Amino acid sequence: GAGVSQSPSNKVTEKGKDVELRCDPISGHTALYWYRQSLGQGLEFLIYFQGNSAPDKSGLPSDRFSAERTGGSVSTLTIQRTQQEDSAVYLCASSLVGENSYEQYFGPGTRLTVT
Amino acid sequence: EDKVVQSPLSLVVHEGDTVTLNCSYEVTNFRSLLWYKQEKKAPTFLFMLTSSGIEKKSGRLSSILDKKELFSILNITATQTGDSAVYLCAVGPYNAGNMLTFGGGTRLMVKP
Numbered sequence: 001g002a003g004v005s006q007s008p009s010n011k012v013t014e015k016g017k018d019v020e021l022r023c024d025p026i027s028g029h030t031a032l033y034w035y036r037q038s039l040g041q042g043l044e045f046l047i048y049f050q051g052n053s054a055p056d057k058s059g060l061p062s063d064r065f066s067a068e069r070t071g072g073s074v075s076t077l078t079i080q081r082t083q084q085e086d087s088a089v090y091l092c093a094s095s096l097v098g099e100n101s102y103e104q105y106f107g108p109g110t111r112l113t114v115t
Numbered sequence: 116e117d118k119v120v121q122s123p124l125s126l127v128v129h130e131g132d133t134v135t136l137n138c139s140y141e142v143t144n145f146r147s148l149l150w151y152k153q154e155k156k157a158p159t160f161l162f163m164l165t166s167s168g169i170e171k172k173s174g175r176l177s178s179i180l181d182k183k184e185l186f187s188i189l190n191i192t193a194t195q196t197g198d199s200a201v202y203l204c205a206v207g208p209y210n211a212g213n214m215l216t217f218g219g220g221t222r223l224m225v226k227p
Contacts, residue, residue: 004157033214042203043158043217056214089156103149103163104215109156 004107025094117142119218138204139186151203
């Protein structure tokens with residue numbers, strides 16, 4: 001089966017523009033996560049969706065960042081009025097959810113460059 | 116605040132060497148510790164550890180968790196150039212499916 005896919009793979013935008021990043025999780029995975037990885041840094045949690053529950057937005061760095069997940073599958077991360085410090089690789093992951101702990105599977109990421 | 120610290124930050128070895136990567140953590144309601152390998156963009160899953168003292172093994176890679184001392188190690192024996200990557204350690208809280216807290220990673224370079 002297909003893994004997690006993300007689009008676009010690369011995005012260059014001008015400061016102040018809005019961008020949308022897309023994530024298609026593994027079919028059947030009810031949990032979806034967005035992370036950000038700045039150059040040479042570890043992964044920083046942004047937001048987490050599980051089923052129909054309200055998302056955990058505790059990692060979003062500012063109100064310019066938002067995300068939605070339609071139909072419990074595809075997710076879109078939107079960054080409004082982009083700033084240069086938003087430049088990073090944005091990684092999406094998905095996992096099963098249940099009594100056991102499940103590993104997260106990552107997509108290839110979107111490299112965002114704000115000029 | 117949950118915290119994951121990896122050491123060393125970077126490591127250069129020659130093919131055939133054995134390496135040990137370290138991960139220490141402070142996290143409330145610990146549930147699991149995961150190791151990932153990141154070569155380009157997407158981290159690929161290596162191991163998930165939930166119980167102390169039980170070694171997980173996959174080929175030349177192995178890992179073990181010590182929940183008393185709050186650390187884990189990842190061993191790679193007979194290293195190959197293909198092992199060159201950033202190795203990420205992450206911990207997850209008890210609630211299933213919640214976000215992971217990642218360490219900063221160890222960059223491993225294996226020279227021929």
